[in-house]
Amino acid sequence: DQQVKQNSPSLSVQEGRISILNCDYTNSMFDYFLWYKKYPAEGPTFLISISSIKDKNEDGRFTVFLNKSAKHLSLHIVPSQPGDSAVYFCAANENNDMRFGAGTRLTVKP
Amino acid sequence: DAGVIQSPRHEVTEMGQEVTLRCKPISGHNSLFWYRQTMMRGLELLIYFNNNVPIDDSGMPEDRFSAKMPNASFSTLKIQPSEPRDSAVYFCASSLMQGIQETQYFGPGTRLLVL
Numbered sequence: 001d002q003q004v005k006q007n008s009p010s011l012s013v014q015e016g017r018i019s020i021l022n023c024d025y026t027n028s029m030f031d032y033f034l035w036y037k038k039y040p041a042e043g044p045t046f047l048i049s050i051s052s053i054k055d056k057n058e059d060g061r062f063t064v065f066l067n068k069s070a071k072h073l074s075l076h077i078v079p080s081q082p083g084d085s086a087v088y089f090c091a092a093n094e095n096n097d098m099r100f101g102a103g104t105r106l107t108v109k110p
Numbered sequence: 111d112a113g114v115i116q117s118p119r120h121e122v123t124e125m126g127q128e129v130t131l132r133c134k135p136i137s138g139h140n141s142l143f144w145y146r147q148t149m150m151r152g153l154e155l156l157i158y159f160n161n162n163v164p165i166d167d168s169g170m171p172e173d174r175f176s177a178k179m180p181n182a183s184f185s186t187l188k189i190q191p192s193e194p195r196d197s198a199v200y201f202c203a204s205s206l207m208q209g210i211q212e213t214q215y216f217g218p219g220t221r222l223l224v225l
Contacts, residue, residue, distance in 0.1 A: 045216065
């Protein structure tokens with residue numbers, strides 16, 4: 001069963017614009033959410049996280065929003081840069097059981 | 111620190127052969143995770159260890175898969191016998207567990223192809 005879903009396999013955005021990556025989950029027991037970025041031939045790298053007691057966390061160009069009632073998570077990148085082109089994984093954690101979405105490939109065009 | 115180290119980076123083997131993947135976590139980390147990434151299922155947690163003890167292996171696909179962590183600086187994931195459907199990228203990750211605010215650091219992965 002897929003408890004974490006990223007329904008958009010790919011997203012293309014113009015440089016300088018906003019990138020919005022979405023993630024939905026089904027397990028209300030998840031208490032911590034993370035976004036990872038993955039370049040080809042490399043392991044995922046941690047990007048940003050949010051605890052379930054918050055609804056927003058910001059770090060530079062990256063902001064994660066959490067809507068617990070909708071069981072929805074999103075990552076905003078503003079402004080998008082060509083170097084942001086990668087696969088982004090949403091992850092949700094319950095008692096150290098981490099579940100990942102299938103990933104969204106972001107392409108930022110110059 | 112060199113980060114999480116995995117070997118080999120690539121492995122090509124024939125069906126029925128034994129495959130052993132190796133991982134060296136970041137020094138000082140007390141948790142280690144094995145993941146498998148496929149196109150169909152994305153990243154899946156196979157097993158994780160805390161202080162060298164397996165905590166949850168419910169993600170291990172079947173008895174052909176086994177994982178060990180004999181000490182804090184080394185873990186193996188073994189597939190015996192291997193099958194073509196085991197072809198995937200296998201990632202090892204480590205973390206320093208501090209409550210729920212845990213960030214996992216991933217190795218570069220081992221790309222396995224079973225013919």
